[in-house]
Amino acid sequence: MTTTKQITVMLAEDHAIVRQGLCALLNADGSFKMVGEARTGREAVAMARTLRPEVILMDIAMPELNGLEATRQILAANPAAKVVILSAHSDDIYVERMNEAGVVGFLEKQTSAEILTKAIREVAAGRRFFSPSIMKRLRHDPDKPRDREGMVKTNSGRLTSRESEVLQLVAEGLANKQVASQLGISIKTVEKHRQHLMDKLNIHDTAGLTRYAISSGVIENVVQLTII
Numbered sequence: 001m002t003t004t005k006q007i008t009v010m011l012a013e014d015h016a017i018v019r020q021g022l023c024a025l026l027n028a029d030g031s032f033k034m035v036g037e038a039r040t041g042r043e044a045v046a047m048a049r050t051l052r053p054e055v056i057l058m059d060i061a062m063p064e065l066n067g068l069e070a071t072r073q074i075l076a077a078n079p080a081a082k083v084v085i086l087s088a089h090s091d092d093i094y095v096e097r098m099n100e101a102g103v104v105g106f107l108e109k110q111t112s113a114e115i116l117t118k119a120i121r122e123v124a125a126g127r128r129f130f131s132p133s134i135m136k137r138l139r140h141d142p143d144k145p146r147d148r149e150g151m152v153k154t155n156s157g158r159l160t161s162r163e164s165e166v167l168q169l170v171a172e173g174l175a176n177k178q179v180a181s182q183l184g185i186s187i188k189t190v191e192k193h194r195q196h197l198m199d200k201l202n203i204h205d206t207a208g209l210t211r212y213a214i215s216s217g218v219i220e221n222v223v224q225l226t227i228i
Contacts, residue, residue, distance in 0.1 A: 041065025
């Protein structure tokens with residue numbers, strides 16, 4: 001009798017109850033093997049490097065390092081990694097930025113178990129999978145340049161990887177000294193990155209950086225904001 005090989009899956013999600021529910025769902029299916037659970041974006045990057053799972057389910061809004069930057073770092077280290085976003089945020093700006101970062105799938109968290117398992121199988125087989133509602137929405141905006149598969153091309157990579165990390169930590173309320181400790185760099189280097197951020201974004205205070213981080217999906221806020 002032939003036994004089908006299980007697809008190895010890693011989950012990056014900061015909410016424990018969501019992690020537990022997703023792991024239980026996928027383990028019960030029998031086709032998947034959960035190999036790691038990351039609670040922060042930084043943990044996700046380290047786990048992906050060590051475990052090298054076939055598929056990585058990634059949330060966007062996570063502490064320390066958001067899903068966008070975590071995805072960039074994972075794919076920089078291993079371009080063959082298959083990252084699927086599973087997020088409560090599915091506005092076009094989030095989908096477009098994650099698509100530009102190199103994800104192979106994007107699902108809303110309210111998606112069904114059937115769609116989730118189908119997405120994992122599809123991307124593990126080398127195909128892309130975006131939930132039907134997202135694909136329909138993006139393909140019906142004719143004014144934006146697209147790639148061969150109909151996905152929007154964006155130019156959101158104005159910030160360097162390090163600048164994005166500094167932006168998130170500053171927006172989360174860390175002082176320069178704490179940011180330096182977290183990233184293993186000097187306070188002077190943090191100050192330099194912070195100034196570059198403000199110059200690039202034409203923002204002149206910490207409150208402005210925080211508002212930008214929230215509106216662009218770098219960090220999550222309990223208040224629902226409209227992205228302009």
